[in-house]
Amino acid sequence: MENLQAKAYSLRRDILDMIYRAKTGHIGGDFSVCEILTVLYWRHMNVSPQTMDDPDRDRFVMSKGHSVEALYSVLASRGFFPKEDLLTFSQFKTKYIGHPNNKVNGIEMNSGSLGHGLPVGVGMALAAKMDGRSYRTYVVMGDGELAEGSVWEAFMSAGHYKLDNLIAMIDRNRLQISGSTEVVMHHENLEQRVRAFDWNVIQAEGNSIEALDRALCQAKAFRGAPTCIIANTTKGCGVSFMENQAGWHHRVPTEAEYRAAVRELAEKEAEASA
């Protein structure tokens, strides 16, 4: 089996290149969500470029749409479109814009405005129940995003309809554009809050492939309620000077920073491969 922890570092390198080239992007959240996307796309979700129209494919919604560079890197690496396409990222007339849109192969729904993914996912999961299909719906959210009221409307309806075919993953990196999520709008008792909406909740180390893998196996086995995986991640994970720094929410590295980041990611990839 492919070493997915190493894969996650190699994806970070692709993301770094994309952002450095285009001089735009949300690198901090891209780096925190890398293991989440890697484990979903390489180990858990039934999706592939050959089955994009298969009614039984799993559905995925990237609710924290600003981490689209991470999603693009994953989709390119999984063969949904050629990697060279990403040279146009954020360029004039490109379809590879700064938030997900469904003109791009592998992307189901447009996002960017926060608080949309979970309710859309509720609709997808309801459709599966209505049709007696066994696919699952996965939604990845940010933690800053949880201040949007529409997220809680969806927690409520998913709990009400006992959508055990819906798995929400929260990239809990504890930072948002203005600083600490706990200062901007705290979620310290997040697990209890989500449980109160009749969800199964699992906490997991969010930058560990194996921890996320275990959490997803438990989530898929759980019956009678939707599952929320609180993935405790590090914003900017993988590049020491970016880690846990709100400033790296959407900063573009200088040439020196870029070179240092490339070096560090290569070392970590090698370490993970060893």
Next chain:
Amino acid sequence: MRNTVANRQVICDVLMETARQDPDLVVLCSDSRGSASLSKFADTYPRQFVEVGIAEQDLVSISAGLASCGKRAFAASPACFLSTRSMEQARVDVAYSNTNVKLIGISGGISYGALGLTHHSAQDIAVMGSIPNLRVYLPSDRFQTRLLMEQLVRDDAPAYLRVGRNPVEDVYEEGRVPFEMDRATTVCEGEDLTLIACGEMVRVALDAAALLREKQIFCRVLDMYCIKPLDKEAVLRAARETRAIVTLEEHSIIGGLGSLVCQVVAEENRCPVHCMALPDSAPVAGKSQEVFAYYGLEPNHVASVCADLLNR
């Protein structure tokens, strides 16, 4: 009032008829099944009905999620909430993601006359009409509502449709309803002046035209149920062939049918346009007819405005 069938009832009828054949047709409500006349649908097709509670944002996003998985989703909620509270979801999850969701705004305009501005939808044309990839329809009577719905249950593109709460006087005769999708219906011909109206105001326009005919003023009445895409050709023909245009709508004077017609006519600058609508303020309280009369949206006043316009 001869007609006792509200347009919302016709919407339910068409949805029930379609649901019988099409298991992918789903209806969603936000504690609004009674107001939308959809209780019968919910009782008859419980597996094709989703209740989301009083949560209009969720209503629209869930509809989009269902539609992305092959459902034909009809989300029915009071037009006031659907068009403004969930505008964001309509813009992103329905129109931008291009999901097959039909947003059914019920009790539109000032149907909830005495309930205050929170319950009026006098901005919905402006709001929904400005969203790319979202069609906007305000049908006039029960017969046209049926024909329009029969199209909407078949097509795959997003749309917003608004109807009022109470039965309205018929504009057309049963079995003789001229209807072409996205084309204004010429309800009566005339060459002196054109009244362009939508929704419940079409009947008012027709009655005003009858009053004017007694004075030997012959009005063309256009039923512009298709606000978007607006039938620009019909507007330009009216501007070329008649001496003035009067628009009539149950909507704010800002950003509605009148504004759209002016934009089209201004391209050729051929004829004066006078817009009749609700004011840019919280409307007075009252039953629809009382409020319409207060703002001059009734046949006698419309007729006198038209006559004055021609005498200028």
